[in-house]
Amino acid sequence: MRRISTALFALAAMVLAPGATVFAADGSASVANPSAWDGIRKDAFGTREILDGAGKISLEAPKRAEDAATVPISVTMPAGFGGDVKALTLVVDQNPSPVVATFKFGDAAGSGERMLATRVRIDQYSDVRAIAETNDGKLYMTSVFVKASGGCSAPASKDAEVAAKEMGKMRVKTAAGKAGDGSELAQVMLKHPNTSGMAMDQITHAYPPARFIEKLTVSTAGKMIFSMEGGISISEDPNFRFTYKGNPADEMDVQAEDSIGTQFKGHSTGQS
DSSP states (O other): OOHHHHHHHHTHHHHTSOOEEEEOTTSOEEEEOTTHHHHHHHHHHTTOOEEEOTTTOEEEOOSBOSOTTSEEEEEEEOHHHHTTEEEEEEEETTSSSOEEEEEEEOGGGOSSOEEEEEEEOOOSSEEEEEEEEETTSOEEEEEEEEBOOOTTTOOOSSOHHHHHHHTTOEEEEEEEEEEETTEEEEEEEEOOOOBOSOOOOTTTOOOOOOBOEEEEEEEETTEEEEEEEEOTTBOSSOEEEEEEOSOTTSOEEEEEEETTSOEEEEEEOSOO
């Protein structure tokens, strides 16, 4: 059984339950379900203690998203802590599939400052969370509140035929010395509709079934940087920026698989 995929969809009914009106720190009202996180936490982490990640995890996201279907988020962890992190889970409390993705780090992730950025869908005003697990099994969390709505049901940005032709095209970029702290910076861009199953086709008025990147592994010089298990909350055309330890001149390999089993491969041939 695929644990992350199960969590992604098993939680949908719970998150869509009627919510209550709560107030953000600035006093503005938003519709949210304050009990959503309790259920998500239990399903994803059981009864494990989750410690305050202040000073250990920096999570950046816009307070009000320009486009709810492509909300940029970035997680940064300082060298003294980031190098000890073995996994990172992203959660959007109010999404139909709240567990966005879990990233597991390998040897090539390095021991310096660790950064990972991507784009996510946000369905309604929600807390967005980053939960890091260290090598000793401890969990640390930080969160931000993002005002956005309709991201999971937003129509695709391109025609279905065009998306099908482009599917699987991949660009992998490395940039020497851009990250600092002895780490390098890289980016993986994959063409894939990452269909949520909730967006209506504007021409046929049908709802294309969910089809999304479920697994992704990034390696350099034969060593894993990270692997990911994700779902529908990752935006169309998945995009990941990240730090790693390695030589930008070495080939970086990417292997991905979507939820219907189609596999995709890409690689860099050195610094770009």
